[in-house]
Amino acid sequence: MREIDYRDAIKEACIEEMDRDPKVFLIGEDIGVYGGAFRAYSGLLEKYGPERVINTPISEQAILGGAIGAALTGYRPIAEIMFIDFCGLAMDQIVNQAAKIKYMTGDALNVPMVLRTQGGAGRGIAAQHSQSLEAWFYHVPGLKVVMPSTPYDVKGLLKTSIRDNNPVVFIEHKMIYLTKGPVPEEEYTIPLGVADIKREGKDVTIFAYSNMVLKALEAAEELAKEGIDCEVVDPRTLVPLDVETLVNSIKKTNKVVVVSEAAERGSVASDIIAIINDSAFDYLDAPVKRVCGLNAAIPYNSKLEQACIPHKESIVEAVKLIL
Amino acid sequence: MKECTVRECTIIKDKLTDLKEYKVADKFKDLKNEQKIEMLKRMFHIRYFEMEVEQFILKGQIYGTCHLYIGEEANAVGAMNAIRKNDWIVSHHRGHGHCIAKEADLNLMMAELIGKGNGYCKGKGGSMHIADMNTYNLGANGIVGGGMGVAAGAALTNKLQKNDGVVIGFIGDASTNTGVFHESLNLAAVWNLPLIFYCENNQYGMSTPIIKSTKIKRISDRKAAYGVTGVTIDGNNIVDVYNTVYHFAQLCREGKGPVLIEALTYRQRGHSKHDSQVYRTKDEVEQWKEYDPIVRYREYLIESGVLSEEEAKKVEDKAIEDIKAAAAFAEASPYPELSELETDVYAE
Numbered sequence: 001m002r003e004i005d006y007r008d009a010i011k012e013a014c015i016e017e018m019d020r021d022p023k024v025f026l027i028g029e030d031i032g033v034y035g036g037a038f039r040a041y042s043g044l045l046e047k048y049g050p051e052r053v054i055n056t057p058i059s060e061q062a063i064l065g066g067a068i069g070a071a072l073t074g075y076r077p078i079a080e081i082m083f084i085d086f087c088g089l090a091m092d093q094i095v096n097q098a099a100k101i102k103y104m105t106g107d108a109l110n111v112p113m114v115l116r117t118q119g120g121a122g123r124g125i126a127a128q129h130s131q132s133l134e135a136w137f138y139h140v141p142g143l144k145v146v147m148p149s150t151p152y153d154v155k156g157l158l159k160t161s162i163r164d165n166n167p168v169v170f171i172e173h174k175m176i177y178l179t180k181g182p183v184p185e186e187e188y189t190i191p192l193g194v195a196d197i198k199r200e201g202k203d204v205t206i207f208a209y210s211n212m213v214l215k216a217l218e219a220a221e222e223l224a225k226e227g228i229d230c231e232v233v234d235p236r237t238l239v240p241l242d243v244e245t246l247v248n249s250i251k252k253t254n255k256v257v258v259v260s261e262a263a264e265r266g267s268v269a270s271d272i273i274a275i276i277n278d279s280a281f282d283y284l285d286a287p288v289k290r291v292c293g294l295n296a297a298i299p300y301n302s303k304l305e306q307a308c309i310p311h312k313e314s315i316v317e318a319v320k321l322i323l
Numbered sequence: 324m325k326e327c328t329v330r331e332c333t334i335i336k337d338k339l340t341d342l343k344e345y346k347v348a349d350k351f352k353d354l355k356n357e358q359k360i361e362m363l364k365r366m367f368h369i370r371y372f373e374m375e376v377e378q379f380i381l382k383g384q385i386y387g388t389c390h391l392y393i394g395e396e397a398n399a400v401g402a403m404n405a406i407r408k409n410d411w412i413v414s415h416h417r418g419h420g421h422c423i424a425k426e427a428d429l430n431l432m433m434a435e436l437i438g439k440g441n442g443y444c445k446g447k448g449g450s451m452h453i454a455d456m457n458t459y460n461l462g463a464n465g466i467v468g469g470g471m472g473v474a475a476g477a478a479l480t481n482k483l484q485k486n487d488g489v490v491i492g493f494i495g496d497a498s499t500n501t502g503v504f505h506e507s508l509n510l511a512a513v514w515n516l517p518l519i520f521y522c523e524n525n526q527y528g529m530s531t532p533i534i535k536s537t538k539i540k541r542i543s544d545r546k547a548a549y550g551v552t553g554v555t556i557d558g559n560n561i562v563d564v565y566n567t568v569y570h571f572a573q574l575c576r577e578g579k580g581p582v583l584i585e586a587l588t589y590r591q592r593g594h595s596k597h598d599s600q601v602y603r604t605k606d607e608v609e610q611w612k613e614y615d616p617i618v619r620y621r622e623y624l625i626e627s628g629v630l631s632e633e634e635a636k637k638v639e640d641k642a643i644e645d646i647k648a649a650a651a652f653a654e655a656s657p658y659p660e661l662s663e664l665e666t667d668v669y670a671e
């Protein structure tokens with residue numbers, strides 16, 4: 001199979017969906033000639049013109065409000081917020097508008113839109129450009145939350161998110177745009193709410209998402225050298241969450257480590273552990289271990305920055321602790 | 324001072340406000356020669372600081388991103404010299420120039436930029452987060468518009484304390500399209516806060532020309548919406564900047580703020596560390612360089628007999644020397660300890 005990078009997989013998904021459905025359009029800051037801050041849209045302005053690749057002023061609230069309004073009235077916007085950190089400027093639109101409109105109106109209205117954004121540390125851009133804020137959205141009923149880790153997943157899941165009739169918060173990770181992986185030429189989609197076992201194993205389950213899947217796989221390789229066989233479960237979407245695949249894995253391994261880059265307190269990882277407690281307690285042979293970011297802001301200096309988030313070594317250590 | 328000519332993409336004369344209308348006096352001419360020369364030196368400091376930062380970028384020592392102020396120096400230096408040392412400023416992501424003009428320590432700034440533990444933010448902040456209470460600088464910001472409300476808040480403090488301090492909130496042209504611009508300027512207006520929003524209109528917000536994101540010709544025309552004074556000036560002419568800020572700071576001190584100053588200027592470098600600048604032509608950049616604020620001011624000082632060619636050269640050489648020393652200091656400084664990771668999250 002051909003290999004393409006994560007960023008090109010995003011672009012392909014947009015192209016295919018824009019070609020399939022004239023109601024799909026792109027909106028966001030610096031997405032025109034610039035092709036987006038991470039260049040995921042390069043060439044799309046030339047291809048689709050300024051009415052479908054809509055470059056905006058710096059107005060996060062109006063970008064999302066605009067996308068919601070267009071979605072209510074027949075379009076399927078893909079609204080880009082350059083850094084997930086900037087969602088802070090538009091939380092009302094996401095939390096009080098997009099997430100609740102369908103429910104509050106008793107299904108009179110639907111908000112079929114995608115909020116595309118990216119988060120995570122690793123580029124030395126410090127506290128206001130490096131956060132992992134998925135828990136904010138995970139917490140709010142009415143929003144779906146998708147966090148793909150591979151080129152294959154990002155393409156298939158973005159296509160499904162665009163077709164979904166709900167507001168979908170689609171969170172990429174800035175450190176994986178240039179990672180390559182197999183992506184078929186033929187069309188495919190991936191349903192939301194279906195986890196993927198990125199590596200099979202029998203000794204310990206490592207539950208990880210987004211960039212942490214890559215770290216978990218590195219850790220699993222390392223542990224394999226010592227004869228420890230890890231299974232890496234990538235939920236791919238946090239809402240809806242595929243609890244069944246996780247529980248089945250725990251039934252097999254009886255041990256689980258949950259990894260997330262986000263600050264530990266109030267994290268998605270913490271909630272996953274509550275879910276494991278509810279659904280798989282009887283299968284556990286050891287306490288569940290969390291490997292998360294520190295409860296601190298992301299610092300600038302790269303040595304400090306790396307020490308603030310989980311990495312291969314911390315995952316290896318956690319696995320060994322519960323063996 | 325070399326006049327800017329009327330042409331597309333360059334400082335368009337009909338955009339400028341006639342400052343006589345506001346009775347803006349020429350206070351600059353009353354300055355002592357030493358201060359005029361000091362202002363030139365500060366501009367050189369900023370220019371050579373940023374050029375040194377470019378070297379660190381090439382050497383891979385600037386981890387994240389940073390935004391250079393080259394071409395905009397007259398704004399920070401002119402404005403800072405027109406206010407008092409203990410007047411607060413609030414900066415933005417393109418903030419190195421504001422720090423230097425406020426007389427920040429060049430060594431500590433450079434150390435911060437390359438992530439050293441003795442830098443202004445202990446290596447935790449980097450380019451976008453330098454603040455310095457010693458020079459009344461409330462800090463840069465990674466969030467566009469993030470400092471606007473803060474600037475209004477600092478001005479509220481002045482009002483509550485009934486002192487005659489003034490606050491300058493430096494803001495970018497494109498940042499005036501954020502919601503917080505509206506909220507904070509309106510609030511400052513109804514409370515008559517001693518606040519100057521100094522808008523550095525460098526013609527772009529990242530890749531987007533301001534004319535494509537803003538319908539009105541002058542950003543200062545927004546004054547009407549808030550019932551405040553607003554003017555548009557040549558931000559590459561430090562004399563105009565000085566006189567304008569001096570005049571309106573005085574009004575603010577008398578309880579007649581806030582004021583919106585739009586200064587037309589140009590960012591000569593890319594938006595940030597990574598920018599192929601596909602959105603503008605080389606020709607446009609070259610045209611603006613003809614109105615380089617430092618070249619203009621230097622020539623002006625020589626023509627008006629404030630200093631000679633040789634003396635100007637000496638000022639420039641001294642600035643280069645200071646920056647080299649800052650770079651050496653930064654290189655020799657220690658990296659932060661890992662134990663610093665979880666400190667500073669909360670106050671004691």
Ligand SMILES: Cc1ncc(C[n+]2csc(CCOP(=O)(O)OP(=O)(O)O)c2C)c(N)n1
Binds near residue numbers: 082390465499
């Ligand atoms: C809320 C927010 N949106 C977007 C960005 C990304 N961004 C950083 S600087 C910038 C352009 C700002 O333009 P302007 O205010 O004119 O300042 P300039 O960079 O031209 O000095 C953008 C879009 C950001 N940092 N914060």
Ligand SMILES: [Mg+2]
Binds near residue numbers: 497523529
């Ligand atoms: Mg600008």
